[in-house]
Amino acid sequence: MGLITEKLPGIIEPVPGGSVLLSSMDAVINWARSNSLWPLTFGTSCCAIEVMMASGAARHDLARFGAEVTRPSPRQADLLVIAGTIVRKMAPRLKLLYEQMAEPRYVIATGSCAISGGPFIYNNYSTVRGADEIIPVDVYVPGCPPRPEGFFYGILQLQRLIREGESIRRPGERRKPVLAALPAGITLDQIQAELRELLESKAQVKLGASATAGRG
């Protein structure tokens, strides 16, 4: 974990007040991390237009989720969005980029190509069948390419994962990957209404609620 929790004494359970304080600290740290993801500018093909560019532009506005600070250097980024096909020549570079990122780091695989090879899976000699063959992936966002709303749904799933993720009580717990597919039959208006509602509720910081979530 971070500097604060390591320096703080009393990670051991017995003290009644101490453990409560520490797990609350966890929840605060996780809450802060989940709302300030810094993505790496990394797009190999078509998904980059929808996921990195259209999402970041004015209409969809990734900044609403605190993830608009794209960094060209992996050392400053903590979110790797694999936007596009990974071919064999690119695979070592992708692994290198992932390894250069500092912990904690998160990976979203967007689009069919990054999930499984997508349209380039059959009769093909060059593509990697899914980015998870090279690096661990936290959230899969299906689509070819996913629309920006779909990507936002993936970002929300990742935020949930981070908030419920590692803590002092569960050190180094491996996050289980999730598939963030939009529910079948959902309309664009419904998605936008849900996003609006969510953003309004997110505007207020509810420390009490997230602390309970972190402890559970």
Next chain:
Amino acid sequence: MSAITVTSLDERIRRSIGADGGASTTQEYFVNMGPQHPSTHGVLRLVLKLDGENVREVIPVLGYIHRGVEKMGEHLSYRQFVHLTDRLDYLSALANNWAVAKAVEKAANIETNERIETIRTIVAELQRIASHQLWWGVFGMDLGAFTPFLYGFRDREKISDILEETIGARLTMNYIQPGGVMFDIHPDFQRKVKEFLTYFRPKLEEYETLLTQNVIVQERMRGVGVLTAEKAVSMGATGPVLRASGVAHDLRRSEPYGVYAKAAFDVPVGRNGDCWDRYWVRIEEIRQSMRIIEQLIDNIPEGKHLVVKPAVRTKVPEGIHYSQVETARGIFGVMLVSDGKDVPYRIHVRTPNFNNLWTVTETAPGWRVADLVTIISSLDIVVPDIDR
């Protein structure tokens, strides 16, 4: 390409002071730009031979997004191959689809009707505008201005919405197929396109005020990366890159397809072949595309939108068939080698960006690294289209 020589610190200090005690000496060195770099528009890798900040040589290294599309095409029917062309140059997906459709129709003697050709022309021109809008935004961002990116995408979303309503996809369309188009146009299509044209005309003036008339932008473009007409032709550059060098070659004019012959439009041509001309040609092309759409949108004839049965695997007679279209970036050609079956024996795609990229080896040497970014951006490359 020679390896970088490792010299000891003493040696380097001695060199920097100079053997003659004062006169400084420099050394050329190599720097990798990419494959992960924000200004290379994807996974392009350029090996730069630098002298200080001056570019001496540019060596593009390709293959970081080679997906074997041509080999895959040998296992797919012609209709199935169309969706792979979406993913080559994803900003002109419709024009790419059209090239395949045109090649198969020409080879298999499929007669399309006027309605199909008009719809194809309108959607292709709409996407040309969308592609140039995106290029304009990214060009501004590469030069260090973030606002154009927001403006360009704001207006591009309008076109995405119109196309999504009819086609069902925002980016990878898979719409134009051999023998017609996949769906008929949406009832609101014509109204919304006209609304867009009236909306966008003043916005284009806004673009000009924001970026074109900016003195810093002009200084960074004028005279930078000059590509002469002879070089452009001999290197096979096409599209706005070629026309900016002063060669008025546009397939829509020189060998008209679709209903381009019916529409009046100009082919903008540059004079010097520098970044400024390439910029100006694209902005002007947006205007001409709007003119074309304006003439056609009210005159979509009645008829069927598909003249073949959707499930039929079209057979192409034996031989070599070639067909090409003008995308937003240049000439996109499809060569089919058929042995009479419903699956091609060999399929080859001629993509505009491959040749356009190679002009950078001519234009960039002598300029600084910051100018190299301007030059690459003015070429408007899409990397999956280069690597195929």
